[in-house]
Amino acid sequence: MTTDSKNTFNVFKNPIDDIEEIINSYEFEFLRITSYEIIIYCQGNWTNHKVVFNWNPSNNIISIQNNLGISIPKKLNDKVRIMISIINEDLKLGYFIFFSDQQSIFFKHNILLKGQSYFSTEQIEECIDSIVNDCEKYFPAFQIFLHKINNPRIAIKSALVETLGEA
DSSP: OOOOGGGOOOOOOOHHHHHHHHHHHHTOEEEEEETTEEEEEEEOSSSEEEEEEEEETTTTEEEEEEEEEEEOOGGGHHHHHHHHHHHHTTOSSOEEEEETTTTEEEEEEEEEOTTOSOOOHHHHHHHHHHHHHHHHHHHHHHHHHHHTOOOHHHHHHHHHHHHHHHO
């Protein structure tokens, strides 16, 4: 379907302002980098998270990412990609991705805000909760994969069993 947006008029508040307002009310630590970018610091059980929200006003997309801070040896690049593919099959919101130029794993999610006049509190809360929860859930799997078992499927199963045992 093709759309003609030249006849559409949108009054759109900067969604990064909305995010900052919500995060400030929760008293999370954050850093406003530019008018288009904010970093939110969240403490996890396994690692600390640095969730970055970046808004591109030209296409009205918010990109969200969290670098897990896990350095992958080059010899494991192919296996970590397989592992990420297996994990991504179960995710509801967002996805893990491996950037070979940084040898690091990120969690990413994009939100198209076209046609919306604001970014709701519920959307902001759900994005942050979902990203941190998924990163916390699978962080042990990546650690097991790196330091114990270089088999993606076994590392995932082992981590999820250990995580369930600690709950």
